[in-house]
Amino acid sequence: MTKDRTDHGMTRANSACGTTDGYMPGFGNDFETEALPGALPQGMNSPQNCEYGLYAEQLSGTAFTAPRGQNERTWCYRIRPSVRHVSRFARIEMPYWKSAPNINPDTLSLGQYRWDPVPHGDEKLTFVTGMRTMTTAGDVNTQVGMATHVYLITESMQDEYFYSADSELLVVPQEGRLRFCTELGIIDLEPKEIAILPRGMVFRVELIDGPARGFVCENYGQKFDLPSRGPIGANCLANPRDFKTPVAAFEDREAHSRVIIKWGGQFHETFIDHSPLDVVAWHGNYAACKYDLRTFSPVGAILFDHPDPSIFTVLTAPSGTPGTANIDFVLFRERWMVAENTFRPPWYHKNIMSELMGNIYGIYDAKPEGFVPGGMSLHNMMIPHGPDRDAFEGASNADLKPEFLDNTMSFMFETRFPQHLTDFAAYEAPVQDDYVDCWVDLEKKFDGTKGVK
Numbered sequence: 001m002t003k004d005r006t007d008h009g010m011t012r013a014n015s016a017c018g019t020t021d022g023y024m025p026g027f028g029n030d031f032e033t034e035a036l037p038g039a040l041p042q043g044m045n046s047p048q049n050c051e052y053g054l055y056a057e058q059l060s061g062t063a064f065t066a067p068r069g070q071n072e073r074t075w076c077y078r079i080r081p082s083v084r085h086v087s088r089f090a091r092i093e094m095p096y097w098k099s100a101p102n103i104n105p106d107t108l109s110l111g112q113y114r115w116d117p118v119p120h121g122d123e124k125l126t127f128v129t130g131m132r133t134m135t136t137a138g139d140v141n142t143q144v145g146m147a148t149h150v151y152l153i154t155e156s157m158q159d160e161y162f163y164s165a166d167s168e169l170l171v172v173p174q175e176g177r178l179r180f181c182t183e184l185g186i187i188d189l190e191p192k193e194i195a196i197l198p199r200g201m202v203f204r205v206e207l208i209d210g211p212a213r214g215f216v217c218e219n220y221g222q223k224f225d226l227p228s229r230g231p232i233g234a235n236c237l238a239n240p241r242d243f244k245t246p247v248a249a250f251e252d253r254e255a256h257s258r259v260i261i262k263w264g265g266q267f268h269e270t271f272i273d274h275s276p277l278d279v280v281a282w283h284g285n286y287a288a289c290k291y292d293l294r295t296f297s298p299v300g301a302i303l304f305d306h307p308d309p310s311i312f313t314v315l316t317a318p319s320g321t322p323g324t325a326n327i328d329f330v331l332f333r334e335r336w337m338v339a340e341n342t343f344r345p346p347w348y349h350k351n352i353m354s355e356l357m358g359n360i361y362g363i364y365d366a367k368p369e370g371f372v373p374g375g376m377s378l379h380n381m382m383i384p385h386g387p388d389r390d391a392f393e394g395a396s397n398a399d400l401k402p403e404f405l406d407n408t409m410s411f412m413f414e415t416r417f418p419q420h421l422t423d424f425a426a427y428e429a430p431v432q433d434d435y436v437d438c439w440v441d442l443e444k445k446f447d448g449t450k451g452v453k
């Protein structure tokens with residue numbers, strides 16, 4: 001953190017959530033920020049008495065003894081300790097937000113699936129009530145796997161707050177602008193950006209421009225990290241400085257408030273008489289951040305062949321087996337295509353990993369039609385997929401001059417675990433019943449008498 005950034009954070013003195021300036025650059029840095037001068041203890045974490053009458057509280061994102069490179073925690077200096085923010089929980093229903101395992105034995109999850117954008121309805125929905133789970137994988141109770149969701153938002157959370165004890169949330173907006181007022185500061189988010197909200201951090205989501213739609217990957221396992229670049233070296237792909245963590249901002253507001261907690265796949269509520277966003281200063285490396293996908297620097301083939309899509313990994317959440325991710329977040333964005341004598345779109349493929357894709361805007365090269373902005377597709381574990389007939393014919397006959405692939409931004413949540421469709425995905429969301437027909441016209445071209453050489 002640079003000094004003027006620190007000062008910048010401090011200028012937010014007394015600001016309630018509502019102003020937006022101020023982020024600190026870096027991924028997983030040891031940040032420090034204070035909204036009131038001197039609120040952050042120096043040289044120690046637990047003074048006998050904190051400045052301004054604040055309480056010191058640690059938020060541990062990893063086990064105390066996690067290896068140093070993975071160990072994440074943040075010290076918060078707050079108006080009330082969190083234990084005054086939650087008490088006497090009551091179970092509530094959140095029927096569309098599902099957790100793994102969520103397997104309907106009557107639903108076929110194997111297959112190639114594609115959905116049109118989930119439409120907005122008349123219902124008023126917040127970030128929490130508007131979450132629609134599409135797939136689940138693994139098991140939330142063993143902290144393995146993930147869930148994918150679409151969110152539909154028509155209104156702000158008012159005097160309402162949320163945190164997930166189950167998961168880290170990766171938010172990928174497709175339409176509309178959101179403001180995440182969090183315990184650790186304010187993140188404004190719009191399409192072409194993503195946000196990472198750590199497990200256990202309380203926040204409220206306001207709608208800036210709506211309605212809003214987007215995608216969420218709910219990571220039950222080890223946190224998202226930057227991938228190792230291997231021989232690529234120290235630069236390109238997602239660069240750490242392009243991740244932005246908000247400076248401290250707090251609310252000192254007495255108001256009857258509801259806190260919703262996701263825990264063990266269940267939802268619970270508790271009521272308090274003040275805003276829980278009362279962290280005046282904090283330091284540590286366990287924090288929320290956002291990232292502008294336009295700063296992703298793709299690396300690709302500059303002579304021939306189509307590399308594995310792992311070259312486009314923005315973030316990876318390890319599973320414990322090296323190289324085999326619990327989740328990879330992969331970005332297919334604008335780039336030059338220059339490979340010679342090469343079928344340039346994705347090749348035909350069967351994969352032990354299961355691939356859920358979403359379109360943020362534009363046209364995806366393997367599916368010139370049908371995979372539209374806001375839409376999703378699922379190519380599950382070991383289920384074949386690849387370019388549709390039009391893409392195959394187009395790419396097989398293309399004049400292979402350098403071509404700029406413009407107006408394209410799709411992503412993939414890829415997991416080592418099979419993904420199971422929710423009832424919402426299978427029976428309520430606009431699934432394209434004819435999706436598999438996009439390959440049906442791929443005709444036999446084989447002629448044993450004609451070699452090409």
Ligand SMILES: O=C(O)Cc1cc(O)ccc1O
Pocket residue numbers: 307308309345346347349355366379385386412
């Ligand atoms: O379109 C897909 O399904 C994803 C994908 C992209 C790619 O570049 C190679 C293989 C692959 O499955």
Ligand SMILES: [Fe+2]
Pocket residue numbers: 349350351355379385
């Ligand atoms: Fe694939």
